[in-house]
Amino acid sequence: VNSEPKDWISELPQCILVDIVNLVDTKDAAKTSTLSEKWKYLWTMRPDLKFDHHNLFGSNHEIRKFRIEQYHFDFVPYRSEFVKRVNHIMQQHCEDTCLLSSPIAPGDFRGLSNLTTLKLESVVMEDDFIASVFSNCLLLEDLTLKTCDSFSKLLVVGSSLRLVHLKVIRCLKIVNFVISAPNLTTFEFSGNVLLLSSLEAPSLEKMYIYVCGGSGIPHAFNLFTNLPRFENLYLTLPIDLRKVEGKPKSLGSFRNLKQLELFYGGDSELTWLLSILNALPLLQNLSLMFCIERIEEDQTMQGINVGGTTLDQLKHVEMGGCVGNWYEIEFAKFVLRAATKLEKLVITPVKRYYLGDGEEFDLSLVSSWPESDRARVHGSLKGEVPAGIQFIVL
Structure with a gap:
């Protein structure tokens, strides 16, 4: 009688074994290849592989503690070993990889066709590195470049x-930054928008753009003109626009854009804001974050020259980062008068700043304002609210 215990796990169907392998980290998954012939290649069927210092080479927490905190993943002492292992492993069924905070230039991507x-x-990386990625990774759908300051030219063309x-x-x-990508649907860019010389993306629907100065606003909007499906824009104007020389010129018309999230550096006349709204005749949802953190000394209701600004399609408005300045109240009054289809207006001191790549930072000095300021803002507006509109001052 064979007294050795039967290996019941290995008798399971292959799909279940793959699910088991997916539950452990990459290093332990690779170790399963030594168990038996049946397990030899199971780990290569993982949909994702995580290559960090701990998984590949182990770690010495006492010695490497500072370096691990300073750098997400540090491959410098192991470059040749790392490249050799990655080139071998990636030739399998890898579909997703993430290289974080590596100060060395990656090798070529010839083994990453999936x-x-x-x-x-x-x-x-060198200027031609991204071109080599696209030429070797023909299935690439999602690319993120973050704080990579070693290259000057980025051509996303094909x-x-x-x-x-x-x-x-x-x-x-x-x-030098040029984009011509027929299947691109979302695009995020934080930097000097003036350097984005061309944007051809007929399928683009959603965009985040950080604009460094007033001169970049017309340039950014010029880039938007040939985007027939473009409906959602997150626009960051972090500077105090009162310091920008000159008044904004016409920004054209973007008839498809329906949602705008705007982090607004501010000018008390709101000239830049109104110019932007003039370019969006079909806007339905507006999230406006003011970044001026102080009460202006002159709180006289001076009025805003709205010109020909119309808000015919606007339904939902949130005004964040408010501190009770007169122009905040005047803009809210204008919205209540001009937005004939308005359903909801929210005013709050909470101010959130989107940094790109899914990161958001709360810049609020307070999560709620003094009751006296809240009462003043509410009292200034409650008589202006038409019936049927939900009006909230948080």
Whole structure:
């Protein structure tokens, strides 16, 4: 009689064994290849592989503690070993990879024909590196470049590109940036928008743009003109626009854009804000974050020159970062008068700032304002609210 216990786990169907392997980290998953012939290649069927310092090489927490805190993943002492392992492993069924905070230039991507998602953060690379990624990773759909300051030229161009999502966040040394991507639906860019010389993306629906100064606003809107499906914009204007010389010119008309989230540096006449709203005749949802943190000394209700601004389609408005300045109240009055289809108006001191790549920062000095200020704002507006509109001062 064979007294050895039967290996019941190995008798399970392959799909269940793959699910088991997916429950452990990459290093332990690779170890299962030594169990038996049946297990030899199971781990290569994982849909994602995580290559960090701990998984590949182990760690010495006492010695490496500072370095681990300072750098997300540090491959410098192990470059040759890391590249060799990645080139071997990636030739399997890997579809998703993420290289974070590596100060070395990645090797070529010839073994990554199945790659669909790539994120590079603080990675040193040459100007032609991204072109080599696109030429080798023909299935790439999601690309994120974050704080990669070693390259100056970024060309995302090609009629055969499958790229759907592109994020270029705080890559501050780019001086030549061109995009021509037929399948791109979402785009995030934080940097000098004046350097984005061309944007051709007929499928683009959603965009986040950080604009450094007033001169960048017309340029940014010029880039939006050839985007027939563009409906959702997050626009960050962090500077005090009162310091920008000159008044805004016409920004054209963007008939498809329906949702705008605007972080507004502010000018008490709201000239830039009104110019932007004039360009969006079909706007339905507006989230406006004021970034001026102080009460203006002159609280006289001076009125706002709204010109020909119309808000015919506007339904929902949230005004955040409010401190009770007169122009905040006047803008709310204008919305209540001009937005004939308005359903809801919310005014709050809470101020959130989107940093790109899913990061959001709460800039609120307070989560609620003094009751006297809240009562003053509410009292100034309650008589202006038409019947049927939900009016909330948080």
